[in-house]
Amino acid sequence: MKKSYYPSLLLCLVLAAHGLFPFTSSAQRPAKPNAADLHAGIKKLNVLGTVLYVAAHPDDENTRMISYLRNAKYYDVTYLSLTRGDGGQNLIGSEISSLLGVLRTQELLMARSVDGGKQMFSRANDFGFSKNPEETLRFWDKDAVLSDVVWAYREVKPDVVINRFYHDKKYDTHGHHTASAMLSVEAFDLAGKADAYPEQLTQTQPWQARRQFFNTSWFFYGNQEAFAKVDKSTLWPIDIGVYLPLKGKSNNEVAAESRSMHRCQGFGSLSSRGESLDYLDFVKGDRPATQDVFEGINTTWTRVEGGAPIGQLLEKIDREYRSDRPSASVPDLLNAMQQIKSLPDGYWKQRKLAEIKEVIRGCLGLYLEATVNEPTATPGDVVKLRLEAINRSEFPVQLGSLEIRPGLFDTLPGFILASNKGWVLEKTVRIAEKAAFTAPFWLQNPSTMGMYSVEDQALRVMPETPRYAKVRWSLSINGIPLEYETEVAWKTGEPAIGEVWRPFEVLPPVFVEFTEPSYIFTQKEHEVVVRAKAGRDKVAGKIMVGSLSQPFELQKKGEEKTFSFKIKNENVLSGSTLSASAEVEGKTYSNRLVTIQYDHIPQQSVLLPSTTRAASLDLKVKAKNVGYYPGAGDDIPAALRQMGCTVKVLEAKDMELATLSKLDAIVVGIRAYNTKDELKLHHPKLLEYVENGGTLVVQYHTNFELVVSQLAPFSLKLARGRVTDESAEMRFLLPDHPSLKTPNKLTSKDFEGWVQERGLYFPSEWDPAFQAPLSTNDPGEKPSDGSLLIAKYGKGHYVYTGLSFFRELPAGVPGAFRLFANLISLGG
Numbered sequence: 001m002k003k004s005y006y007p008s009l010l011l012c013l014v015l016a017a018h019g020l021f022p023f024t025s026s027a028q029r030p031a032k033p034n035a036a037d038l039h040a041g042i043k044k045l046n047v048l049g050t051v052l053y054v055a056a057h058p059d060d061e062n063t064r065m066i067s068y069l070r071n072a073k074y075y076d077v078t079y080l081s082l083t084r085g086d087g088g089q090n091l092i093g094s095e096i097s098s099l100l101g102v103l104r105t106q107e108l109l110m111a112r113s114v115d116g117g118k119q120m121f122s123r124a125n126d127f128g129f130s131k132n133p134e135e136t137l138r139f140w141d142k143d144a145v146l147s148d149v150v151w152a153y154r155e156v157k158p159d160v161v162i163n164r165f166y167h168d169k170k171y172d173t174h175g176h177h178t179a180s181a182m183l184s185v186e187a188f189d190l191a192g193k194a195d196a197y198p199e200q201l202t203q204t205q206p207w208q209a210r211r212q213f214f215n216t217s218w219f220f221y222g223n224q225e226a227f228a229k230v231d232k233s234t235l236w237p238i239d240i241g242v243y244l245p246l247k248g249k250s251n252n253e254v255a256a257e258s259r260s261m262h263r264c265q266g267f268g269s270l271s272s273r274g275e276s277l278d279y280l281d282f283v284k285g286d287r288p289a290t291q292d293v294f295e296g297i298n299t300t301w302t303r304v305e306g307g308a309p310i311g312q313l314l315e316k317i318d319r320e321y322r323s324d325r326p327s328a329s330v331p332d333l334l335n336a337m338q339q340i341k342s343l344p345d346g347y348w349k350q351r352k353l354a355e356i357k358e359v360i361r362g363c364l365g366l367y368l369e370a371t372v373n374e375p376t377a378t379p380g381d382v383v384k385l386r387l388e389a390i391n392r393s394e395f396p397v398q399l400g401s402l403e404i405r406p407g408l409f410d411t412l413p414g415f416i417l418a419s420n421k422g423w424v425l426e427k428t429v430r431i432a433e434k435a436a437f438t439a440p441f442w443l444q445n446p447s448t449m450g451m452y453s454v455e456d457q458a459l460r461v462m463p464e465t466p467r468y469a470k471v472r473w474s475l476s477i478n479g480i481p482l483e484y485e486t487e488v489a490w491k492t493g494e495p496a497i498g499e500v501w502r503p504f505e506v507l508p509p510v511f512v513e514f515t516e517p518s519y520i521f522t523q524k525e526h527e528v529v530v531r532a533k534a535g536r537d538k539v540a541g542k543i544m545v546g547s548l549s550q551p552f553e554l555q556k557k558g559e560e561k562t563f564s565f566k567i568k569n570e571n572v573l574s575g576s577t578l579s580a581s582a583e584v585e586g587k588t589y590s591n592r593l594v595t596i597q598y599d600h601i602p603q604q605s606v607l608l609p610s611t612t613r614a615a616s617l618d619l620k621v622k623a624k625n626v627g628y629y630p631g632a633g634d635d636i637p638a639a640l641r642q643m644g645c646t647v648k649v650l651e652a653k654d655m656e657l658a659t660l661s662k663l664d665a666i667v668v669g670i671r672a673y674n675t676k677d678e679l680k681l682h683h684p685k686l687l688e689y690v691e692n693g694g695t696l697v698v699q700y701h702t703n704f705e706l707v708v709s710q711l712a713p714f715s716l717k718l719a720r721g722r723v724t725d726e727s728a729e730m731r732f733l734l735p736d737h738p739s740l741k742t743p744n745k746l747t748s749k750d751f752e753g754w755v756q757e758r759g760l761y762f763p764s765e766w767d768p769a770f771q772a773p774l775s776t777n778d779p780g781e782k783p784s785d786g787s788l789l790i791a792k793y794g795k796g797h798y799v800y801t802g803l804s805f806f807r808e809l810p811a812g813v814p815g816a817f818r819l820f821a822n823l824i825s826l827g828g
């Protein structure tokens with residue numbers, strides 16, 4: 001077999017998407033490295049070492065270790081997170097499931113843009129908490145996930161692999177965690193064998209990593225005191241508290257900034273300074289005899305045949321580098337680049353060529369930008385492109401040719417970019433009729449609970465969808481060619497913020513969505529409403545739901561219209577999925593557009609199927625006027641409206657008994673007591689409301705950072721108990737309790753068809769004033785009676801429930817609606 005060590009297309013894309021310079025770039029914005037960043041870049045050119053860090057979720061990664069290896073040791077570091085964290089909770093908004101996965105993907109990319117690591121994922125879907133790896137690997141397609149881990153090994157070509165978790169059940173942790181380490185251990189040998197996943201070898205090569213470690217920590221031992229007592233003589237200590245003068249920060253400070261990007265998980269971290277030991281435990285491979293985890297691994301240019309003089313030249317460049325005039329290094333850097341180019345083809349040649357070109361670009365003060373006048377376009381649209389190039393060094397740079405891919409335009413400017421004289425080209429281009437949509441690729445095919453389906457091997461571990469259009473700039477200095485590629489992005493000036501950059505999106509001409517995430521049908525016929533939104537000017541055709549259709553016409557991009565359809569009850573039965581679509585010029589579009597917008601990530605446009613859950617059910621609700629106190633984000637108000645209730649979303653001005661007493665029930669949003677400081681003031685009002693005869697339903701909370709010392713009128717101790725099996729048996733301890741009987745008489749059938757889990761963070765202890773009508777547990781575990789707790793208080797009812805109504809109601813689970821109706825109707 002011909003040995004080829006070119007990185008695959010994937011690696012090139014990953015290299016392109018993540019600049020060499022932490023802090024200075026994101027996927028959209030051109031990097032603007034300062035003199036210290038460039039000096040660090042020069043030092044990194046002389047280090048040929050690679051680390052792969054493996055764990056299960058966004059936030060599992062030890063950013064201190066990643067930043068240390070990247071910024072203090074100058075290794076290439078990649079974090080492979082097997083999932084995108086879809087199954088977790090969201091502290092800052094209402095995105096859950098796949099949308100949360102999109103948000104966390106971007107948070108990880110932002111974290112890497114701070115610590116300088118690269119980011120990969122696998123096709124594994126985070127299906128929620130899993131108590132052991134056997135269960136995890138029943139939901140994940142083990143062979144498919146293992147193939148992705150093997151592919152990551154072969155692409156990253158790590159010398160050293162570090163697993164965040166231990167590869168058997170020695171420590172009690174999330175099943176995804178243990179499974180991530182088990183798969184990494186298995187991949188360690190498989191990646192080097194040509195007969196393992198041979199189909200990958202048309203695009204990559206086998207790779208045998210040298211050794212693998214487990215990044216142990218105090219949290220495996222319960223607390224820091226217990227870990228302090230552990231014998232560490234067999235471990236590899238690393239002082240990750242070093243100072244990084246080129247950043248003006250301690251490594252731990254950089255790591256804290258990186259970790260603080262995990263905002264939807266509430267991981268804003270305080271930084272720390274000073275010596276701090278982190279430990280690696282040997283797992284497999286070639287065991288080092290000393291405390292150097294890279295012992296025996298040549299990380300200098302002599303590891304490449306003919307590389308020695310390149311290393312010497314780079315040392316000279318490092319020594320002579322002038323922070324007041326980085327361009328003085330350009331002639332030597334060009335010389336080093338030419339020497340790298342003349343090496344035989346190989347992995348390090350490709351990698352270091354990509355790096356040195358970025359260092360040269362920075363030293364030249366060369367700025368290349370490609371933007372369009374619209375943030376989104378549809379296939380066939382014409383957009384106005386603006387290209388800008390400026391060279392801020394004393395060396396004349398020739399702008400030879402320009403190519404706007406894919407096949408949009410090319411030209412030969414043959415222009416000399418003189419020092420600090422800008423060059424701008426404006427040009428209209430037509431987006432190809434066949435252009436693929438740029439929304440997250442892993443959501444484009446139907447997924448299962450445990451797996452995303454991605455056909456293209458190169459995409460499988462990629463963090464995000466490659467952008468539609470790129471500009472290839474062919475430049476030269478003194479006849480030495482230099483090529484760069486920039487993504488076409490959208491930017492605008494916002495008076496209150498300044499420059500705002502967004503990915504340029506190719507999206508469908510029309511989006512359709514049901515106005516409710518789920519419908520419940522209690523009559524013979526029910527109205528469902530579909531909203532159509534134009535992705536471009538002048539779009540017309542028909543809107544369809546099942547066999548029903550209506551014509552539509554939208555004039556302006558962004559314009560919306562709603563269309564109502566009468567659906568017969570018998571077509572919906574106990575629970576089914578309704579789909580909407582639009583037909584335009586013979587093509588069918590069946591996506592809704594969800595925009596995810598936060599100021600710490602680039603705006604995301606996500607295409608999801610235009611479906612809703614519909615269930616025909618016998619539902620009685622006594623509560624008519626229901627208040628909703630918002631928490632961290634859930635869709636409960638929409639569900640209450642479906643139940644026929646009038647919903648009042650409570651604001652500060654409403655928190656008076658005179659207003660509250662008009663409500664039949666009040667529902668508190670998930671984690672409100674964890675996230676809303678003002679609840680401190682409003683909590684006594686809510687209890688007073690209950691005392692006066694109201695019904696208060698408090699959804700799940702965690703016991704971490706509650707804004708009140710006591711959540712309920714009686715003692716209630718929150719804990720971490722959960723039941724993750726969504727079909728776990730629900731035993732009726734108090735079958736005559738009104739919550740199970742009035743106005744809807746519940747049976748075991750009402751607990752069929754639940755999604756993801758029964759519930760989470762069940763209390764472990766409660767005052768005898770509480771009644772516990774239900775008991776449940778995961779297979780093989782002790783019963784937990786804390787999923788639903790109800791106490792009479794004064795003339796009213798206080799309900800605390802960890803049952804996952806925030807997942808079940810938007811998913812249209814009939815029994816969950818019936819139980820919820822009983823809870824809000826407790827007051828009669």
Ligand SMILES: [Zn+2]
Pocket residue numbers: 056057059060174177
């Ligand atoms: Zn985790």
